[in-house]
Amino acid sequence: MAAAGPWLAAAGVLLMSARPAAGQGAGGVTSEQVRRAVGRAVAYVRQRQRGDGSWPDYHGHRGGVTALSVLGLLQSGVESDDPAVAGGVAALGRVPDQATYVVSLKSQAYAALNSPAAMGDLRASAAWLIRAQQPTGMWTYGVRGSSDNSNTQFALLGLHEAAKAGVAVPKAVWERSRLHFTRSQNRDGGWGYRARNSSRGSMSTAGLASLFICGQRLHVGGARVFRNGAYPGCGRYRQNVVLAKGIEWMTDNFSVRQNPGYGLRWLYYYLYGLERVGMISGRRSFGDHDWYREGAAYLVAQQRHDGSWAGNVPDTVFALLFLSKGNRPVLIQKLEWRGLREPSWNRNIHDLENLTAFIDDKFGKRTTWQTTTLALPLAELRVSPILFITGHEFPALDGAARRKLRAYVETGGTILADACCGSREFADAFRQFARRTFPEYRLKVLEADHPVFKSYYRIEELYGLEGIDIGCRTGVFLSPNALSCLWELQTIPTWSARAFKLGTNIAAYATGKELLQDKLDVVELPAERKAADAPAEVPRGAVRIARLIHNGDYKADVHAESHLAAMLRDKAKVDVVARGRHLRATDEKLFEYPVVFMTGHYSFELPAAEIAALRLYLDRGGCLIADACCGRKAFDRSFRQMVRKLYPAKAFEPLPAGHPVLTGQVGVPLGELRYRRILADELKQRGTARPPIEAVIDAGRTLVLYSKYDFSCALEGDSPYSCRGYVDADGRKLALNLFLYAISY
Numbered sequence: 001m002a003a004a005g006p007w008l009a010a011a012g013v014l015l016m017s018a019r020p021a022a023g024q025g026a027g028g029v030t031s032e033q034v035r036r037a038v039g040r041a042v043a044y045v046r047q048r049q050r051g052d053g054s055w056p057d058y059h060g061h062r063g064g065v066t067a068l069s070v071l072g073l074l075q076s077g078v079e080s081d082d083p084a085v086a087g088g089v090a091a092l093g094r095v096p097d098q099a100t101y102v103v104s105l106k107s108q109a110y111a112a113l114n115s116p117a118a119m120g121d122l123r124a125s126a127a128w129l130i131r132a133q134q135p136t137g138m139w140t141y142g143v144r145g146s147s148d149n150s151n152t153q154f155a156l157l158g159l160h161e162a163a164k165a166g167v168a169v170p171k172a173v174w175e176r177s178r179l180h181f182t183r184s185q186n187r188d189g190g191w192g193y194r195a196r197n198s199s200r201g202s203m204s205t206a207g208l209a210s211l212f213i214c215g216q217r218l219h220v221g222g223a224r225v226f227r228n229g230a231y232p233g234c235g236r237y238r239q240n241v242v243l244a245k246g247i248e249w250m251t252d253n254f255s256v257r258q259n260p261g262y263g264l265r266w267l268y269y270y271l272y273g274l275e276r277v278g279m280i281s282g283r284r285s286f287g288d289h290d291w292y293r294e295g296a297a298y299l300v301a302q303q304r305h306d307g308s309w310a311g312n313v314p315d316t317v318f319a320l321l322f323l324s325k326g327n328r329p330v331l332i333q334k335l336e337w338r339g340l341r342e343p344s345w346n347r348n349i350h351d352l353e354n355l356t357a358f359i360d361d362k363f364g365k366r367t368t369w370q371t372t373t374l375a376l377p378l379a380e381l382r383v384s385p386i387l388f389i390t391g392h393e394f395p396a397l398d399g400a401a402r403r404k405l406r407a408y409v410e411t412g413g414t415i416l417a418d419a420c421c422g423s424r425e426f427a428d429a430f431r432q433f434a435r436r437t438f439p440e441y442r443l444k445v446l447e448a449d450h451p452v453f454k455s456y457y458r459i460e461e462l463y464g465l466e467g468i469d470i471g472c473r474t475g476v477f478l479s480p481n482a483l484s485c486l487w488e489l490q491t492i493p494t495w496s497a498r499a500f501k502l503g504t505n506i507a508a509y510a511t512g513k514e515l516l517q518d519k520l521d522v523v524e525l526p527a528e529r530k531a532a533d534a535p536a537e538v539p540r541g542a543v544r545i546a547r548l549i550h551n552g553d554y555k556a557d558v559h560a561e562s563h564l565a566a567m568l569r570d571k572a573k574v575d576v577v578a579r580g581r582h583l584r585a586t587d588e589k590l591f592e593y594p595v596v597f598m599t600g601h602y603s604f605e606l607p608a609a610e611i612a613a614l615r616l617y618l619d620r621g622g623c624l625i626a627d628a629c630c631g632r633k634a635f636d637r638s639f640r641q642m643v644r645k646l647y648p649a650k651a652f653e654p655l656p657a658g659h660p661v662l663t664g665q666v667g668v669p670l671g672e673l674r675y676r677r678i679l680a681d682e683l684k685q686r687g688t689a690r691p692p693i694e695a696v697i698d699a700g701r702t703l704v705l706y707s708k709y710d711f712s713c714a715l716e717g718d719s720p721y722s723c724r725g726y727v728d729a730d731g732r733k734l735a736l737n738l739f740l741y742a743i744s745y
Contacts, residue, residue, distance in 0.1 A: 029297040031520040034327050037300050041320040042076055044307035045069050046084050053087030055313055063095030065313055067105035072317035074112040076324040089113065093121070097128040100139045100151045104129060104158030111161035119165070126162035129155050130173055137176030148194050149184070152177060153206035157276075160213045164357070171218065178214035181207050182242050189245035190253070190261075199249060201260030205273030208246045212280060216350050226492040230421035231485035234392075235347035250277070251287040256295040268315040268322075271295055275322040282334065282352060284370045292326040292519065299323055329516035331356055331367035331507060332386040332416075335374070337395035344391050346371075347420050348488035352388065355487045358500045362456065363513050374401050381408050382523045385510045385719075390418040390484045394429035402437045409438075409475040410559070411525045412717050414510035417476075418483045427480040434468060434476065441468045443478065450474070451722040455508035457501040465502070471557050472601070472630050472713055473720030477506055509721040513677045525717070543568075543576045543743050546593040548614075548624070549584045552604030552638070556629040560715040561597065564739060567715075567732060572667065572740055585614040591622070595742040598626040599712050603634045604642075611645050618646070618703045623742040627707040631679065631724025636708050643704060647696055652704070655693040660741055661705070662690060667737035673730040676723050679709065687726075691734055705742065711735045 048069075049055055055065040070088040078085055089109070097103045103125050110122035132139055132155070138147035139155040156177055163169045184207070185191060190199025191207035215237060225232055237243075253260040259270035277283065278291045285291065299319050303309060309319040334352055337345045352369040360366060372381060374397075381387065387408060389395075394417075397405070409415060419426040434443040446452065446465050452474065453459040468476035479502075486492055486499035517523065545561055547554065565576040583590050586609055590596065596617070606614065618624060628636040643652045660666045674680075674687035696704040713723045714731025725731060 029293060029300050029520060030522075031327060031518040033300050034296055034323050034518070034520060037303050038076055038320060038324050040303065040307035041309075041316055041323075042073065042078065042307075044316055045072060045313060045320070048313050049084055049087065053089075053091035055088070058314055061099055061102050063092055064099070064102040064105055066091050066095070067102060067109045068314060068317050070109040071105060071112055072320045072324075074109070075321055080113050080115060089118075097125055099142055100129070100132060100155050101141070103132075104154045107158035108161045111165045114165075119167075122162055122165060123167050126159055126167045126169065129159055129162075130169065133173055133176065135176070137178070137180035149181075149191055149203050149206050149210075150193060152180070153210045156210050156213045160217070163217060169217070174214040174217040177210060178218065181210045181214070185242055185245065189247075189249035191246075198261060199253075200262050201250075201253065201255070201258075202262065202266055202270040202273055204246060204249055204253075204260075205270065205277050208243065208250070208277050209273065209280075211243055211246070212277075216353075224489055224491070226482075226485065226489060226495055229482055231348075231482065231489060234421050234485055234488075237349065247283075247286070251289075254286045254289045254291075256291070256298045268309055268318040271299070271322050272318040275326050279325060279368060280353060282368075282370045284333075284372060296323055296326065296520065327518045327520055328366055328368045330370055330384040330519055331359070331511070331516065332369045332388050333372040333381070333384045334369065334388045334390070336371050337374075337389075337391075344393060344395070345389075347391065348484040351390075351484040351487040354490055355500065355503045358487075359504050359507060362504065363508065363511060364515050367516060368519075374404055378404060378407050378411065379523050379525055382411060382413055382525060383517075383519065385412070385516065386414050386416055386507060388416050388418065389430075390420050391426055392420050392423040394426045394433065397433065402433070406437050409470060412719055413475070414473075414506075415476045416506055416510075417478045419478070419480045420482060420484050422481050424480075427478065430478055434478070438468055438470070438476065441470055443468050443476070446474070452477075452505050452509040455505045455513070455721050457505055459498075459501060459505060461498055463498065463502055471559075471716055471720075472710075472723060474509070510719075512719045512721045512723070514719065514727075543574060543595075544581065544593045545576065545595045545597055545739070546581045546583045546590060548596050548598040549582050550598070550600065550604040550606055552600040552602045552635065553629075554582070554598070554600055554604075556599050556601055557712040557716040559717070560599070560712045563715045563717060564735060567736060568739065571736060574740070574743065585610040585617065590617050591620065593622070595623050595625060595739060598624060598639075599629045600635045601629050601632040603638045605638065606642055606645075611642070615646050623702065624704045625706075625738050625742055626704070627710055627712050627725075629710055629712055630720060630722055631708065631710045639706060643696060643706075646704075647698075650696050650698060652694055652696055652706075655695045655705070656697075657690070659695075659702075660745070661693065661737045664737065666740040666744055668733055670730075670733055670737065673734060674727045675709075676719075676725055676727055678722060679724040682724070687730070691726075693734075693738075702741070702745070705738050707734070707738075711738075 055069045057063070058065050066088050070085055070092065073082070073085050074080065092106055092109065095102065095106070107122060107125040107129065110118040110125065132143050134140065134147050136147060139151040140147045141151060159169050159173065184195045186199045188199055190204040192198050192200055192203050256271060258264055259267050274291055274295065299309065299322060304311065308316045332352055335345060356367055356369050405415065417430045431443055443466050446462065446467050448462060453462065464480050466478040466480065467474040483499050483503060486496045487503065490496055547561060568574045568576045585606065626639060628639065640652070655662060662670065664670060670691070672687045672689050673691050675683065680686055692708060694706045695702050710723050710725025711731040711734050713720060713725055714728040715735055717728065719728070726734060
């Protein structure tokens with residue numbers, strides 16, 4: 001065992017935790033600390049590479065440290081054409097396939113290259129592993145000798161990566177190993193190095209990893225059949241009882257400071273095994289322990305000044321893999337809930353794993369997924385832009401749960417509900433939930449011109465997708481037809497491809513195809529409306545901002561004013577009344593407001609009486625600030641027509657270069673204002689140093705300030721895919737300057 005230990009790695013399982021995650025924030029580690037630790041570790045690994053491209057071997061395992069190092073560099077974001085990686089790959093080509101640990105690491109490294117040129121080597125390594133399997137379903141150190149769970153789980157991990165890359169692995173390989181790990185589990189739920197050995201942490205992650213891999217490859221949930229919109233084997237997994245006991249053992253024996261049962265021996269490869277279980281399973285926690293946060297805090301604290309852990313390359317790479325892979329952005333979380341039938345919320349345990357694998361780095365960065373509960377604070381839920389709710393039934397949610405889900409959407413999140421197997425019971429119950437939770441909005445079937453159907457792929461089959469438009473975006477989606485089943489099954493002709501493309505488009509729409517924050521990055525929530533933000537009486541000296549009513553959708557970005565008020569108070573120390581007041585131009589109360597705000601998506605027209613009243617308001621000292629919400633051209637055309645009617649003899653022209661809004665004489669220096677992805681692609685530039693603000697200026701006084709590109713979505717705090725405007729941080733800076741100018745001059 002002494003020679004085998006440091007080569008252990010693990011994959012994981014997906015199974016529901018019986019308890020909600022608590023204990024968040026152990027160690028208080030940040031993403032920036034993790035990124036620095038990863039950078040230092042990569043530098044250390046580079047420094048230890050030899051001139052021939054290899055790294056020094058460990059315990060006679062020729063090429064093992066080289067394969068492990070190449071894998072660690074690739075998974076940490078080092079490019080495949082980097083000299084260190086290229087040299088390592090060349091060195092691996094000189095290593096014969098003769099030792100299980102080494103061949104399995106070579107398979108993982110070749111798969112991580114994701115290159116057609118590496119496929120021949122990957123097939124050769126996988127073929128050797130297939131031949132080396134013993135009739136018991138286990139592996140030895142080579143082709144003969146005593147077999148053990150360590151070599152076995154490592155061989156399975158190498159074959160798993162090969163299979164994901166497209167290498168054919170016989171079904172019997174997975175069947176034999178699944179049977180072995182099912183039979184060799186100890187009564188306490190863990191696994192030892194060999195059958196009847198005491199349970200240990202690293203070997204229990206090996207058992208869980210191996211069962212997960214075999215289960216996924218065999219699709220033991222039932223026959224790979226999709227009939228009449230349903231998956232007949234949905235929710236049936238033979239290994240669930242064994243996995244449940246294994247997860248219970250891990251929960252009861254959880255630690256990141258020692259390898260349970262072994263103490264400090266082989267600690268770092270145990271931590272990587274823990275990461276594999278957490279990542280592939282999507283588990284956020286083991287009981288009350290946030291495995292990644294606690295493990296990352298420990299590793300950051302233990303890193304040496306030279307960038308290593310324990311002063312050697314193998315342990316350093318295992319720590320590097322834990323930190324770099326575990327901190328990937330969380331694209332989507334699956335909601336855990338209890339129902340009358342189990343497993344109610346998790347009938348397809350591989351659905352999101354397969355979806356995120358399909359999406360891969362299409363949005364610029366590899367992402368992951370995890371499970372979550374409504375017991376977590378809103379900021380923890382918002383670590384991902386998408387919350388996935390699925391089942392054959394829909395959970396019974398109380399008022400607090402509904403309010404939290406609404407807050408999740410209002411702060412920029414997107415709910416995706418999936419009627420598993422096309423369950424009418426789920427779909428009907430979700431529609432009732434939508435009516436109760438979002439009573440002022442309507443859940444409706446999406447039209448063919450909805451941006452979600454062209455956000456990444458151009459999709460002609462709409463699949464009955466329904467949605468709720470909240471502000472400038474669709475914040476809630478319902479698929480009354482099966483998605484999770486098809487993500488689980490993966491290869492059902494026509495149907496699976498359609499489901500994967502639709503899932504990708506929903507993700508692209510929800511994220512705006514923007515790069516997501518890493519897992520440990522702090523999620524900045526938009527300012528929430530509180531009672532204190534809506535005083536019954538206007539404080540003495542407080543500034544009031546009204547919204548102009550027009551016959552278009554004047555309520556777009558409904559929270560913009562309250563969020564603006566909070567920003568003006570926090571950033572500029574200006575007391576602004578947050579309660580939104582909506583007025584027509586003919587309302588005499590308009591003169592009580594120094595600034596009136598106007599926005600919308602669609603065409604509109606003000607009656608002559610309102611044009612005259614608005615002109616009077618502006619001539620007597622008022623200021624109109626407006627933007628075309630989401631940069632919509634229909635509103636832009638209508639607004640320009642309105643300005644021509646307001647001031648036919650005055651120019652509506654770009655704001656002069658020396659204007660206080662642009663110079664930062666009021667507010668903050670603007671610098672470059674970055675465009676959202678859709679606008680940047682359209683204009684073929686990242687942003688602008690001079691925003692195209694247009695104005696009506698009379699005798700040195702600015703009457704109208706207008707942006708044809710959106711900044712109100714930045715105030716709202718959501719990220720609508722189709723928003724032709726500025727990224728949130730830069731849109732807020734522009735809004736701050738515009739409104740500060742209007743109330744200061």
